[in-house]
Amino acid sequence: MLAELDGEPQRLAVASARASVERLEALLANQSRTVKRYEELRSKAVSESMLEEAVAQQSAREAELNDARARLAEAEYRLDRTRIRSPADAIVERRLISVGDFVSPGTPIVTIVGVDRLRAVLPFPERLAGQLRAGLAVTLDQPARPGASLTATIAEVRPMVGTNNRALEALVDLPPGADWPPGGTVTARVVLASREAWSCRPRASCAGRPAKWCTS
Numbered sequence: 066m067l068a069e070l071d072g073e074p075q076r077l078a079v080a081s082a083r084a085s086v087e088r089l090e091a092l093l094a095n096q097s098r099t100v101k102r103y104e105e106l107r108s109k110a111v112s113e114s115m116l117e118e119a120v121a122q123q124s125a126r127e128a129e130l131n132d133a134r135a136r137l138a139e140a141e142y143r144l145d146r147t148r149i150r151s152p153a154d155a156i157v158e159r160r161l162i163s164v165g166d167f168v169s170p171g172t173p174i175v176t177i178v179g180v181d182r183l184r185a186v187l188p189f190p191e192r193l194a195g196q197l198r199a200g201l202a203v204t205l206d207q208p209a210r211p212g213a214s215l216t217a218t219i220a221e222v223r224p225m226v227g228t229n230n231r232a233l234e235a236l237v238d239l240p241p242g243a244d245w246p247p248g249g250t251v252t253a254r255v256v257l258a259s260r261e262a263w264s265c266r267p268r269a270s271c272a273g274r275p276a277k278w279c280t281s
Contacts, residue, residue, distance in 0.1 A: 068162065068174050072147035079144050082137035089133050093126040155179045158248045178247035183239040185217075187253050191231045196257045197222045203237050204254045207245065215243060219255070 100123050103116045155177035162174045185205055189197055199219050206214045221236040235255070239245060 066148060067151055067157070067177075068149045070147040070149070070168070072144055075140065075144035075147055078140040079137065082133065082140045085133040086130065086137050089126060089130040093123070093130055096123045096126050099123075149174065151177055153177075153179055154181065156247055181241075183243060183245060183247055184220075185237040185239065185251050185253065187235040187237060187251075187255075188225065189233045189235060191233060193257070194233060197233060197235055197255070202256055203235070205237065205239075206252045206254075208250060208252060213245070215240065215245075 096119070100116070100119045103111045103119050107113065107116055157175050158178045159176040160174070161176065162168060162172075168174065185203075187203070197219070199221055201219045202216060203219055204214060204216050217237050217239060219235045220238045223234050223236070225232045225234045235253075237253070
């Protein structure tokens with residue numbers, strides 16, 4: 066449960082609909098006993114027309130009861146809609162409303178962060194647009210927890226248009242089971258390209274001549 070709207074009108078509607086259901090259930094039970102009694106006395110003191118009328122009244126009571134039950138279900142549904150629940154296991158990162166605020170459909174009320182699938186959002190300058198791509202390796206560190214680091218890959222790169230600049234966002238999905246608190250700050254190191262290294266070693270001197278260097 067994240068928040069609850071004022072549901073007094075819905076609670077009254079549920080109480081009224083439930084009372085109607087209970088009243089009609091009692092009337093239907095009484096009418097059913099009447100039909101049963103008429104069927105037992107049909108050949109003696111009850112005419113066929115009286116029995117048919119009693120059966121018709123029983124059917125009418127059943128229809129009224131079904132209608133009342135449908136209205137009760139609708140009232141309970143509307144009451145349930147006043148309770149705003151989280152769609153997943155998560156942590157409330159920020160609350161955007163206070164008690165007594167008026168809200169309408171689509172109004173954000175809280176910001177929640179899931180704990181089962183964490184994602185790091187990394188901003189980069191636009192000049193790296195040609196080098197950043199999905200699949201690049203990323204090393205993430207937490208400044209608040211020295212030594213806590215992990216390696217992942219960029220899942221998606223998307224533009225981020227701001228007021229004064231245009232930048233990029235690299236989205237990195239953390240591995241399942243990563244024991245990192247949601248909403249935290251991370252630093253990231255991305256390897257944009259790699260090259261083979263060249264090493265140099267001296268050749269052995271020969272006949273007193275100076276050693277030469279070669280690459281390998």
